[in-house]
Amino acid sequence: MTRRVPTSPSLREQLQAQLADCKMPGALEALDDVLRRCDDGALAPGEAIAAVLGAHIELRNARRLQTAMRSARLPAVKTLADFDFSFQPSVKREQIESLHTLGFVERKENVVLLGPPGVGKTHLALSLAVAAAQRGRRVYFTTLADLLHSLEDAQAAGRLAPRLRTLVVPSLMVIDEIGYLPITRTGAMLFFQLLSRRYEQAATILTSNKGFEDWGEIFGDDVMAAALVDRLVHHCHIVNIRGNSYRLRQHRDLARLLQQDGATRRQAPAREDATLPQG
Ligand SMILES: Nc1ncnc2c1ncn2[C@@H]1O[C@H](COP(=O)(O)OP(=O)(O)OP(=O)(O)O)[C@@H](O)[C@H]1O
Ligand SMILES: [Mg+2]
Structure with a gap:
């Protein structure tokens, strides 16, 4: 010895x-x-x-x-470790863990988290943003409403071009809550410009309570929404969450009622979980 x-x-x-x-x-x-x-x-x-x-x-x-x-204006710190996969069986653990290795940020791909209220879209978007920030990547978090306000202000001040240039810089941008608030036609055009600039230049995470089939309605323009979704899903990982609201987990009866109500009002079912092929 x-x-x-x-x-x-x-x-x-x-x-x-x-x-x-x-x-x-x-x-x-x-x-x-x-x-x-x-x-x-x-x-x-x-x-x-x-x-x-x-x-x-x-x-x-x-x-x-x-x-x-x-x-990065992260509103809260959420982590993968805090996410209870057993509560949300439609979320595939391997897909989420694989996203947290952040290859999509290196490859400048997008992530779209779709699902009804409270199912963990913002939580997962934030945990990816936290992971990227910890790896030293530049991250920016915003809701769609705040983003459009800032773009409209920049446009009114004649500073849209530099503002758009600034918003292409973050390696990872989270745009939360697409679909909750109405968007003006100008807002839709500004959003389209931003996503076109970031396309293949930097990774973006979007969350929405509406499936892509409803985005024409959200943006008030089917043609623009189709062009936007086309760019978005070209290199994209889609996480489609179907389940109960975590916020309502202690109110099972109320959650069931809301879910039934939503199901009867929803016209088209959301797309299947998918990671779209590249190329
Ligand atoms: N599976 C889960 N495990 C642990 N916490 C969760 C889970 N799902 C959601 N939460 C928590 O529940 C709350 C609501 O989740 P979150 O904000 O991510 O929902 P959301 O899908 O973004 O809803 P909304 O569409 O209303 O914005 C958050 O505090 C989040 O951390
Ligand atoms: Mg949310």
Whole structure:
């Protein structure tokens, strides 16, 4: 058996200086504890390196998220770990976990989350945004209504072009709540321009309570909606959630009533879950 050599004060100081030089405050903070556990024989050398790097990554991710909460305007922090898949069986865990590896952001693809109120569309969109922010990607979250207000203001001020350029910069943009509020014709045209700019340039996540077949009605123009959906679904992962509202989970009878009412009023069924083929 090899003899364990306790960490000398000079080695400790050298490690502290190196971690400070590399700007790794999380690792620096964890160092004493990790070295103590090494000296006690509780950690093998490989485990010690993993613990120090893990502490660095944890603090870095927390800071990135803090910054993103301000700059990305995330309304809340939601994570995949908080999502109860057993409550929403129509959501395929493999599809959602695969999306959280963020390949779609690298490939500049889109994600569309469809489903009735309370089924977790915003939750999943936010958890993807949080994951991207933690990986250091630039993220921007907005509702469609807020986005259109800002675009209309920019247009009125003669600053539409720079505003659109700014909105193409985030690697991941979440546009939440398509379908709840009416959209003016100008709003629809501005939205179309933005999505056309981001098409194949950056990834976008959209959420809607309406299936694509109703988007013509939302945008007040079937032709434009068709062109928009065409660009959107070219490289797109569709998550179609059918189920009960999580908000109403403690009110099962009320949820059932609302669901029956919605089903009788809905004309066309939503599309099947699908990841559209590329190309
Ligand atoms: N499967 C789930 N597991 C855990 N929490 C969930 C789940 N689904 C939804 N929630 C929580 O329920 C609340 C409502 O979900 P969310 O806001 O994502 O719904 P939504 O589909 O966006 O609804 P809306 O169309 O009304 O905006 C949130 O607090 C969310 O975190
Ligand atoms: Mg929502």
